Amino acid sequence: xxxxxxxxxxxxxxxxxxxxxxxxxxxxxxxxxxxxxxxxxxxxxxxxxxxxxxxxxxxxxxxxxxxxxxxxxxxxxxxxxxxxxxxxxxxxxxxxxxxxxxxxxxxxxxxxxxxxxxxxxxxxxxxxxxxxxxxxxxxxxxxxxxxxxxxxxxxxxxxxxxxxxxxxxxxxxxxxxxxxxxxxxxxxxxxxxxxxxxxxxxxxxxxxxxxxxxxxxxxxxxxxxxxxxxxxxxxxxxxxxxxxxxxxxxxxxxxxxxxxxxxxxxxxxxxxxxxxxxxxxxxxxxxxxxxxxxxxxxxxxxxxxxxxxxxxxxxxxxxxxxxxxxxxxxxxxxxxxxxxxxxxxxxxxxxxxxxxxxxxxxxxxxxxxx
Amino acid sequence: xxxxxxxxxxxxxxxxxxxxxxxxxxxxxxxxxxxxxxxxxxxxxxxxxxxxxxxxxxxxxxxxxxxxxxxxxxxxxxxxxxxxxxxxxxxxxxxxxxxxxxxxxxxxxxxxxxxxxxxxxxxxxxxxxxxxxxxxxxxxxxxxxxxxxxxxxxxxxxxxxxxxxxxxxxxxxxxxxxxxxxxxxxxxxxxxxxxxxxxxxxxxxxxxxxxxxxxxxxxxxxxxxxxxxxxxxxxxxxxxxxxxxxxxxxxxxxxxxxxxxxxxxxxxxxxxxxxxxxxxxxxxxxxxxxxxxxxxxxxxxxxxxxxxxxxxxxxxxxxxxxxxxxxxxxxxxxxxxxxxxxxxxxxxxxxxxxxxxxxxxxxxxxxxxxxxxxxxxxxxxxxxxxxxxxxxxxxxxxxxxxxxxxxxxxxxxxxxxxxxxxxxxxxxxxxxxxxxxxxxxxxxxxxxxxxxxxxxxxxxxxxxxxxxxx
Numbered sequence: 001x002x003x004x005x006x007x008x009x010x011x012x013x014x015x016x017x018x019x020x021x022x023x024x025x026x027x028x029x030x031x032x033x034x035x036x037x038x039x040x041x042x043x044x045x046x047x048x049x050x051x052x053x054x055x056x057x058x059x060x061x062x063x064x065x066x067x068x069x070x071x072x073x074x075x076x077x078x079x080x081x082x083x084x085x086x087x088x089x090x091x092x093x094x095x096x097x098x099x100x101x102x103x104x105x106x107x108x109x110x111x112x113x114x115x116x117x118x119x120x121x122x123x124x125x126x127x128x129x130x131x132x133x134x135x136x137x138x139x140x141x142x143x144x145x146x147x148x149x150x151x152x153x154x155x156x157x158x159x160x161x162x163x164x165x166x167x168x169x170x171x172x173x174x175x176x177x178x179x180x181x182x183x184x185x186x187x188x189x190x191x192x193x194x195x196x197x198x199x200x201x202x203x204x205x206x207x208x209x210x211x212x213x214x215x216x217x218x219x220x221x222x223x224x225x226x227x228x229x230x231x232x233x234x235x236x237x238x239x240x241x242x243x244x245x246x247x248x249x250x251x252x253x254x255x256x257x258x259x260x261x262x263x264x265x266x267x268x269x270x271x272x273x274x275x276x277x278x279x280x281x282x283x284x285x286x287x288x289x290x291x292x293x294x295x296x297x298x299x300x301x302x303x304x305x306x307x308x309x310x311x312x313x314x315x316x317x318x319x320x321x322x323x324x325x326x327x328x329x330x331x332x333x334x335x336x337x338x339x340x341x342x343x344x345x346x347x348x349x350x351x352x353x354x355x356x357x358x359x360x361x362x363x364x365x366x367x368x369x370x
Numbered sequence: 371x372x373x374x375x376x377x378x379x380x381x382x383x384x385x386x387x388x389x390x391x392x393x394x395x396x397x398x399x400x401x402x403x404x405x406x407x408x409x410x411x412x413x414x415x416x417x418x419x420x421x422x423x424x425x426x427x428x429x430x431x432x433x434x435x436x437x438x439x440x441x442x443x444x445x446x447x448x449x450x451x452x453x454x455x456x457x458x459x460x461x462x463x464x465x466x467x468x469x470x471x472x473x474x475x476x477x478x479x480x481x482x483x484x485x486x487x488x489x490x491x492x493x494x495x496x497x498x499x500x501x502x503x504x505x506x507x508x509x510x511x512x513x514x515x516x517x518x519x520x521x522x523x524x525x526x527x528x529x530x531x532x533x534x535x536x537x538x539x540x541x542x543x544x545x546x547x548x549x550x551x552x553x554x555x556x557x558x559x560x561x562x563x564x565x566x567x568x569x570x571x572x573x574x575x576x577x578x579x580x581x582x583x584x585x586x587x588x589x590x591x592x593x594x595x596x597x598x599x600x601x602x603x604x605x606x607x608x609x610x611x612x613x614x615x616x617x618x619x620x621x622x623x624x625x626x627x628x629x630x631x632x633x634x635x636x637x638x639x640x641x642x643x644x645x646x647x648x649x650x651x652x653x654x655x656x657x658x659x660x661x662x663x664x665x666x667x668x669x670x671x672x673x674x675x676x677x678x679x680x681x682x683x684x685x686x687x688x689x690x691x692x693x694x695x696x697x698x699x700x701x702x703x704x705x706x707x708x709x710x711x712x713x714x715x716x717x718x719x720x721x722x723x724x725x726x727x728x729x730x731x732x733x734x735x736x737x738x739x740x741x742x743x744x745x746x747x748x749x750x751x752x753x754x755x756x757x758x759x760x761x762x763x764x765x766x767x768x769x770x771x772x773x774x775x776x777x778x779x780x781x782x783x784x785x786x787x788x789x790x791x792x793x794x795x796x797x798x799x800x801x802x803x804x805x806x807x808x809x810x811x812x813x814x815x816x817x818x819x820x821x822x823x824x825x826x827x828x829x830x831x832x833x834x835x836x837x838x839x840x
């Protein structure tokens with residue numbers, strides 16, 4: 001039983017091997033029929049293959065719909081295995097009442113920007129729409145999504161950093177991206193959801209979820225409140241060790257800033273986002289999010305970060321001068337907002353306390369309790 | 371639009387096929403034309419305009435000029451038809467020549483001599499240009515009648531099963547089938563489904579699996595040892611075949627569903643006992659195109675010029691030239707040209723040795739040697755530059771050490787080794803898709819349905835076919 005469960009946990013290789021075996025069987029057996037005349041008609045084969053394939057695909061689609069491991073559909077028989085921030089934040093935003101007036105966009109580094117704190121500080125309903133691996137194209141897509149709901153905020157707070165506009169930007173953190181249609185300016189929500197019923201990714205996730213239900217679920221790295229605020233599950237490891245582990249990875253190592261120019265595509269998305277926000281009469285405050293102090297020193301010493309940050313800040317200042325941005329705050333160093341090295345979960349994710357300090361500075365022009 | 375996408379498999383194809391057979395034979399051509407326009411225009415409508423323009427050029431050249439009796443008009447028509455080659459040259463090769471010229475200029479201190487255009491390569495341009503060129507030559511030689519209407523020719527040039535990556539088709543074969551008052555035959559539909567299912571599995575289950583393992587090796591080629599380098603090359607050997615032949619099977623299958631026989635491109639190429647035999651079994655429609663429209667006329671011309679003397683030299687020159695062009699046809703990179711010249715050299719050496727030896731080599735020795743020289747060639751074919759190819763050769767022949775063991779390479783596990791062993795056996799079988807017919811039995815039907823379902827599951831995150839880049 002345990003062996004079966006471990007196979008079901010990752011079915012890709014077994015399915016590929018099964019596909020190879022079936023292909024070999026079909027390929028080898030097909031030659032023999034060329035030597036002997038068939039007794040049955042082609043219609044007979046077509047009908048059986050068509051029906052059997054349709055039945056198999058129907059079973060897979062039903063499994064995926066009922067288990068709903070990525071939280072794409074309305075079925076809620078199980079808690080989603082992987083918390084898909086895009087799916088979840090879109091659902092939460094649609095349900096948010098009263099309509100948020102201040103929205104935080106961004107990546108996981110802004111998960112801890114507390115809407116409750118914003119509300120307390122300004123008296124205005126707020127929402128945190130930060131997304132796992134969120135980049136400027138996601139900002140643009142989410143803004144279009146908010147516009148499609150006719151539920152636009154008055155103010156957007158968005159992080160913008162060199163990491164978000166690097167040419168080697170990793171993508172695909174979340175395989176199912178319900179924001180994609182908004183990026184492509186096409187409404188294919190329904191088709192996209194139907195397409196995902198028949199994907200290996202979701203089938204694999206369904207089976208993993210069922211195995212996890214039986215064996216016990218691993219703890220989630222974070223979870224969201226109804227206002228989109230993200231809670232990180234605290235790690236017991238010392239912060240310095242967590243930062244070291246981050247910097248030892250390829251993604252966060254010296255290669256992170258080993259390029260010369262910012263990515264034109266993401267810069268263009270950000271500009272489109274700002275232009276659309278202005279057209280929709282939504283103000284935008286931009287901040288450069290902080291990094292763990294030791295990491296900042298390392299990147300400034302060993303990489304191209306200073307020159308790249310200058311490029312980015314030049315862009316931001318130009319947009320600010322052009323009226324696309326209401327204010328720009330550079331929080332790269334914790335001293336800039338009165339923070340401390342201890343106010344990080346890891347190299348790039350500030351704690352709620354650190355985020356509160358940044359919010360206080362950014363919301364300073366807004367009268368408290370207004 | 372990709373063959374291996376949900377949109378194509380569950381939307382476009384069923385609608386196009388069903389409506390095609392419901393329409394009258396006269397209306398089918400227009401329906402096919404509309405379907406091909408949607409299929410090709412899906413990625414961007416501006417290249418559709420280019421396809422229409424190049425077809426129009428061919429139509430004017432053949433119908434307007436070659437249809438006349440005057441030799442001068444026919445020659446002018448042929449020259450005009452070859453104008454499409456200029457279009458291909460501009461889109462595909464101009465930047466390479468401009469960059470090379472500028473590099474040379476920089477070395478001698480003259481500065482940039484030509485501006486680089488950075489034109490996007492229209493999908494399938496190499497394929498539909500060659501279809502149109504072949505058509506123009508056939509009309510010139512009076513081997514085929516000029517298309518009766520522009521729509522007929524456009525229907526041929528834009529035929530959606532083959533427009534992006536072939537197989538290349540002759541106009542005469544296509545038009546004869548289009549003109550026939552065909553009815554939907556269950557046998558053809560059955561073959562269509564069979565080819566689609568197996569082609570889908572070849573691409574998504576087999577080729578993409580190999581790609582997941584070997585792509586990182588090719589990307590980080592500089593640090594490869596012997597094991598890693600050979601795995602990268604052998605993996606590519608199988609991947610290229612299963613990727614491209616999978617695409618061709620799907621094109622053939624789609625053709626069957628529309629009652630059109632699309633020519634086969636592969637006939638068990640890895641069973642070849644010599645390089646000559648390999649080229650009779652690999653990318654057949656391209657090699658026969660070059661044989662009929664370049665190699666044979668060129669050989670005849672050179673023989674005439676030499677008054678029948680030096681036939682070996684004539685053959686060698688023709689082979690080297692033709693194969694170099696076949697190589698260069700694949701893309702604007704000098705590695706393709708060198709790869710083509712290498713194939714030409716091998717063919718010339720084989721032809722020479724065959725004319726001198728009475729006894730051919732034993733089959734096993736011939737196959738082993740052919741596979742070995744093919745593997746060496748794939749290094750050039752896959753490398754982005756000659757420097758990268760040299761680095762790979764150095765790794766393969768131990769100049770960078772053995773490197774990590776095979777099983778420590780990410781993705782190489784028992785399952786992957788089983789896959790490679792299975793492919794070694796499958797590609798050793800002396801038959802290929804064109805001679806296969808599905809068995810009408812319960813077990814076979816269920817296996818085919820299961821493979822189709824597995825193929826569909828892998829459709830989720832499609833990677834483009836390798837031959838789309840050419």
